[in-house]
Amino acid sequence: MSNYRADIDGLRAFSVLAVIGFHLNSALPGGYIGVDVFFVISGFLIGRMVLDEISSGSFSFTAFYQRRARRILPSLLFTLFWTFAVASILLTPRDMVAFAKSAMASLLFAANVFFYQSNEYFAQQASELPLLHLWSLGVEEQFYIGFPVLALILARLSWRWLVIALAALGLGSVAWSQIELSSKPEAAFYLIHSRMFELIIGILLSQLRAFILTPVTAERVAWSGAALLFATLFLFNDQTPFPGLLALLPCAAAAAIIWSGHAGTRLSRLLSQPVMVYIGKLSYPLYLAHWPVIVFAKMAFPAKSDAWLMAPSVATSILLAVISYHLIEKPIRFGRWRSGLAYVAAAAVLFVLGPISALATAGFEGRYRQAARDILDLKGQDPLASFRHKECFLDPEQSYADFAMQKCLSYHRPMALLWGDSHAAHHFAGLNREIEAAGYSLSQLTASACPPILGYVVKERPYCRDINDRIVALIEARKPSIVILSSFWKVFHPDLLKQTLIRISASAGTVVVLGNTPIFAEPVPRFLAREDKSVPIRMSDRSETERKMSEMFAQGLPGNVKYVPLMELSCPKGVCVLAGEDEAPYYFDEGHLTQLGSSWLARQIVPLVIERKRGS
Numbered sequence: 001m002s003n004y005r006a007d008i009d010g011l012r013a014f015s016v017l018a019v020i021g022f023h024l025n026s027a028l029p030g031g032y033i034g035v036d037v038f039f040v041i042s043g044f045l046i047g048r049m050v051l052d053e054i055s056s057g058s059f060s061f062t063a064f065y066q067r068r069a070r071r072i073l074p075s076l077l078f079t080l081f082w083t084f085a086v087a088s089i090l091l092t093p094r095d096m097v098a099f100a101k102s103a104m105a106s107l108l109f110a111a112n113v114f115f116y117q118s119n120e121y122f123a124q125q126a127s128e129l130p131l132l133h134l135w136s137l138g139v140e141e142q143f144y145i146g147f148p149v150l151a152l153i154l155a156r157l158s159w160r161w162l163v164i165a166l167a168a169l170g171l172g173s174v175a176w177s178q179i180e181l182s183s184k185p186e187a188a189f190y191l192i193h194s195r196m197f198e199l200i201i202g203i204l205l206s207q208l209r210a211f212i213l214t215p216v217t218a219e220r221v222a223w224s225g226a227a228l229l230f231a232t233l234f235l236f237n238d239q240t241p242f243p244g245l246l247a248l249l250p251c252a253a254a255a256a257i258i259w260s261g262h263a264g265t266r267l268s269r270l271l272s273q274p275v276m277v278y279i280g281k282l283s284y285p286l287y288l289a290h291w292p293v294i295v296f297a298k299m300a301f302p303a304k305s306d307a308w309l310m311a312p313s314v315a316t317s318i319l320l321a322v323i324s325y326h327l328i329e330k331p332i333r334f335g336r337w338r339s340g341l342a343y344v345a346a347a348a349v350l351f352v353l354g355p356i357s358a359l360a361t362a363g364f365e366g367r368y369r370q371a372a373r374d375i376l377d378l379k380g381q382d383p384l385a386s387f388r389h390k391e392c393f394l395d396p397e398q399s400y401a402d403f404a405m406q407k408c409l410s411y412h413r414p415m416a417l418l419w420g421d422s423h424a425a426h427h428f429a430g431l432n433r434e435i436e437a438a439g440y441s442l443s444q445l446t447a448s449a450c451p452p453i454l455g456y457v458v459k460e461r462p463y464c465r466d467i468n469d470r471i472v473a474l475i476e477a478r479k480p481s482i483v484i485l486s487s488f489w490k491v492f493h494p495d496l497l498k499q500t501l502i503r504i505s506a507s508a509g510t511v512v513v514l515g516n517t518p519i520f521a522e523p524v525p526r527f528l529a530r531e532d533k534s535v536p537i538r539m540s541d542r543s544e545t546e547r548k549m550s551e552m553f554a555q556g557l558p559g560n561v562k563y564v565p566l567m568e569l570s571c572p573k574g575v576c577v578l579a580g581e582d583e584a585p586y587y588f589d590e591g592h593l594t595q596l597g598s599s600w601l602a603r604q605i606v607p608l609v610i611e612r613k614r615g616s
Contacts, residue, residue: 003048007261008041009280010271011254015041016283018233020290020317024310030236033250035136036198036243037229038287040254042140043202050148051162051206054155064148066341070333071284072141073344075324076134077351079288080107082320083130084354086292088364090299092376092526095124096363100355102131105138107348112138116190120395125590128299130292135190142192143199163207166200173197178244182462184397188243195243201251205259218263225256226267241459285324290317302522303535372529375583379596383588386429386595387446393425394447399463400470403445409474410441414481414509416610417443419471420452423517424486426593430602431484438610440481445471451487454500472500476507482610486514488591491545494552505558512609515549515565516542517591517601518576524587528579539576542567562609569604 015034022031053059080103087099098118105114112135126132154162177194180187188194213221232250240246261268270276279286293316297309332340358364365373387393392408403409416435418424425446435442450456450464454472458464475483483504487493497513505511520527521538546567553563570576577600579585586597593601 005258005261006272006277007268008045008258008271009283010268010273010276011037011257011280012041012283013276013279014229014271016279016287016290019287020314023291023294024313025306026310028233029238030233030240032238032242033229033232033236033247036247036250037254038136038283039140039195039198040202040205040251041258043199044206044258045202046144046147047199047203048206050151051155051203054152059148059152061148068141068144069341069344072137073348074329074332074340075285075288076106076137077344077347078324078328079285079292079320080131080351081347083292083296084351086296087130088358088367090296091363092523092529093363093365093368093373094376095128096358098124099130100358100363102129102134103355104352106131106134107351109138109141111135112142112190112192116186119186119190128295130295133287133291139190139192139195140199143196147199147203163204166204170197170200170204173200174245174248177247181241181244181459185241185460185462186396198243198247198251201255202258205255208259213260213263215263215265218260218265219267221256222260222265222267225253225260229253229257239459282318282321282325285329286317286321289320289324290314293317293320299522302527303538368529371583372531375529375579375585376525378525378588378594379582379584381584381588381594381596383592383594386598387422387425388428388444392428392444392446393422394450394463394467396448396461396463398447400467408444410443412441414440415443415478416440416482416484417445417475417478417480417508418484418486419445419475420486421446421450421488422448422592423488424452424484424514426517427484427486427514427598427602427605429595430593430598430600431606433599434602434606435482435610438606440610443480445474449488451489451493451497452485452500453487453493453496454503456496472504475504479507479509481509482512483508483510484512484514488519489516489545489549491548493545494548498552498557501557501561505561509560510609511558511561513549513553513561513563514605515563515567516545517566517570517593518542519591520576520587521590523589524578525585525589528583528585537576537578539571564605564608566601566605569601 015037018028018031018034018037020031021028022034050059050064084099084103087096091099102111102114105111111131115129115132115135150165151162154165173193173195174197177188177197180194228249232253236242236246257267257271261271290313294309294313297313297316298306301309332343368376388404388407389395390398390402391404394402418428418431425444428442428444428446432442445467447464447467448461449458450461450467452468452471454468456465456468485497485501501511501513519540519542521540524537527533527537546565549563550565553561577586580596580600584596585594586600588594
């Protein structure tokens, strides 16, 4: 292979290790940029190959897609087979149905579209989706369906037009990505039109080979790229607006390292070390394996900490990658293509039977006894009915104007107003009944992942700040008798919350802040449905947040502001109450209350903060 670059395999190694480090919750807050580096590398290598073949007149669509199939499908199918087997044991029937759909989408290189469309607030958490990471494979393969066609057509007109068209597409893509960050951040993250500029950067880079840098300049470019890459690795985090314009930084860093590598820099020699090259060759099957291993490890050992699971997860991922690369990918990729692709096609057809059977049997629900299935189905409770979803509890793409005010806002006096995020909305069912019994009407203005804090900006919730501003304006205009604030409070919230409480206390009779309810390491119904409950359910440590909240209220706030720490009510004497006497769960996931749980907790909350009106 005359065009082989060992240093690029080394850069692949860096990328996959960065992603794994990020997913293991290690000290790599920006490790997700490894995916963006992968996109640049892919664009460089595939772009170079396609454009060289077009230039020499030897390009063939058949040969191109055969190479892609041999490269992508063997390890992908191996991953889908073993993840399906493990999922059939660990996942609940409902989650197994979702997994089967995601597996089919992944096989069709449409995982990014599938996860974008199913990215609802109360859908299965990202940390429990074994194939979520395959969104990036969807982006890449969707791009390579259209790129060769575009390149072949424009190259026949002129090479200049091809470069201009690619540059225009890239600029349009990054602009679109930046715009979508402020309105549809999930679309910017998952979909090809907001990501293809990263692949285009690599393609355009592949055409700069004629501009070889001098050794001194190459060294400067290489180490500048490395410095920029490490800066993004440690300065970016999950709150960084991404991709958009900021994604240009890791892409530019990767491009600088690849371009300077032509001159044989010290950095390229470092990346070409045998260990780095080998990890780079394993990078694709290692990327495929690592995320489902992490997800399944947390499911299989919910009582264990992430730190305890780290080493076994890494070791298992490497073992699966080695098996995939040496025993499956290499024999098929570098063997006779006819027999290799025949094996791949047969395996794909065989695999499809598994997801179809999972869908036909409602996720193999026969694995569970009837009592366990009843618990997993929440004993017939509809967890979202009381949230008044999309009307009084808004989705991320909804603005204040989307509140169904005729339904959400009561015009009867005296009025209480419930304000906050989903951890406010889950109180509505119970509070509504108890507060009405006390002689008040209850209004609800809540929005997903939007804490009731003035001026607070949430990257994934572009309308949150405006929603809160307008709710406060409504409080000041309507002057409700009671305002109840509730949220998934975090350790840095109290400092921001204090000014909000001071402001609204002047317009409300009483302001009540409900503390955190417990957050568990796994969905409560799954734990309750388990035959062996000898190991208690693990609860997330929220003690620092509880301490900060208590300190804030101890520092002195207006006399009409009250704080109700719910952990003491939810978990008396440190033991959390998870279900009623008939085993009907009080939580429908890791921390949101069911209607039954909401009613149970409201009966304890309301007497602490509201005096019943005479005659009620």
